Amino acid sequence: MPTQITVRPDPRQFPSSSRVNYQRRFVRRSRRADLLVISLWASGAAAAALFLASGGAGQFGSLAETVTSMGIVAGLIGTDFILVMLVLAARIPFIDRTIGHDRAVAVHRALSKPALYLLLGHGALLLIGYGMSSGINPIAQIGPMLALPDMPLAFIAMGLMITVVVTSLVAVRRRFSYEGWHLVHLLSYLSVAFALPHQLSVGGVLAVGTAQRVYWIALYVVAFGCLITFRFVEPIVSSLRHRITVAGTTTIAPGVTSIHLSGHNLRGLGAAGGQFFIWRFWTGTTWWHSHPISLSAVPTSSTARITVRDLGSGSARISAVPVGTRVSIEGPYGLFTDAARTSPKVAIIAAGIGVTPIRALLDHARFAPGEATILLRASTQEETYHWDEIRELAAAKGARCYVMVGRRSRVGPGWISEQDALRGVTLAGTFPDLADSDLYLCGPTAWLDLVEADARATGIPQHQIHAERFDW
Ligand SMILES: Cc1cc2nc3c(=O)[nH]c(=O)nc-3n(C[C@H](O)[C@H](O)[C@H](O)COP(=O)(O)OP(=O)(O)OC[C@H]3O[C@@H](n4cnc5c(N)ncnc54)[C@H](O)[C@@H]3O)c2cc1C
Structure with a gap:
């Protein structure tokens, strides 16, 4: 066992967790998350289906027509994904409460490469398809394509989108400051705006009287409406109000x-x-x-x-x-809160500056005496930020509190202090009820990954692990 801090349960009554039906809350949240995933795929499918239903199905007669139509479908699904990515980045409260901001950002990021490939495929297939129809090679087709209305803007949009996705690749992103990267990332809005005119004039997806028109107008209004509301209006109003x-x-x-x-x-x-x-x-x-x-x-x-x-x-x-x-x-x-709980028991592990959300979480977390265990880690005594407050809260609420100070051990799971590793401290030994607990983790990313891997090895289900990473 790591060093335990003496527990002095406070005689005051703390709200017991036993009255909260964590499982029911978790099932409800999972259903909302499933709904979000279904909506994501359904929107891509709708983009393709509406094209086919609005006359596109008849445009597969020859090989050239087939290639061109496939190019159009790739463009529509790619654009759909870009708009879904904007929705995910809009910080909509419903999405934040359902999957958390970090997961929304992760899905946003995961969609970026498929969206770019679809848009590149769109451009390539149209050049090939149009080239086949006119009897010229795809490269020679670029000239006539650029002569079409709004196409120069569409080419610029593609260039901007490539820049945004490439600068977001982990290896490239690390070379920028956060602000520099963010500034480049804002070009994605410009890219969407530059691509829109060719959809109207050349693509004809907004032809009057088609279901496609309704769908695309709705999607653009939702994406940009959410961005303006939740990224700009709501923060300004909230800042002025408070x-x-x-x-x-x-x-x-x-x-x-x-x-x-x-x-x-x-x-x-x-x-x-x-x-x-x-x-x-x-x-x-x-x-x-x-x-x-x-x-x-x-x-x-x-x-x-x-x-x-x-x-x-x-x-x-x-x-x-x-x-x-x-x-x-x-x-x-963020969903690093009591609202993410799935069970009455709580296990908490924090290191370094990662104690900050844990300290505030303890203000709100509902548990009865004996239902929570906290482990705090620091490399040196100087890094024991807010430990006094956490100890007081733990004592008052009847939580067990362990501490470990010292540099990390190179043997074993790698996240435990050397001295504690030598004494045989393990995750399972410190948290005997781990399988029936929600595990909250916060600390330096590399350390946190090791704790999470160790926790998963004990068999705790993924949905019971709540990790707050200080980098996105
Ligand atoms: C959810 C969350 C909660 C956090 N809570 C705390 C906390 O309580 N105490 C604390 O000391 N630190 C916290 N951080 C970390 C803190 O945000 C970064 O240390 C700080 O922004 C670094 O900025 P910098 O300019 O000093 O360093 P930089 O070198 O410019 O940035 C270092 C890294 O910080 C991240 N970062 C910087 N600015 C932003 C931004 N606007 N949005 C997203 N990521 C950014 C990026 O990953 C970047 O690569 C938290 C981070 C996150 C994501």
């Missing part, structure tokens, strides 16, 4: 600062312990970059707190913002 400013900062360890915030009706934000906001601090050096940071304490009606570790130029600057700085917010986001 009037958040910096009330003070406290250095809690070298390079780690708690930022105390004050504002109006902050409970009205509806933030749950474990969630994060995207914060923008309005000073001369910080207004142009925003950062996802978890709450390190659940907001009261007039106060909130975040804790930031200086891990780059942006986080260093926001750690030094002066008192009175105006703050704008997007959020709350």
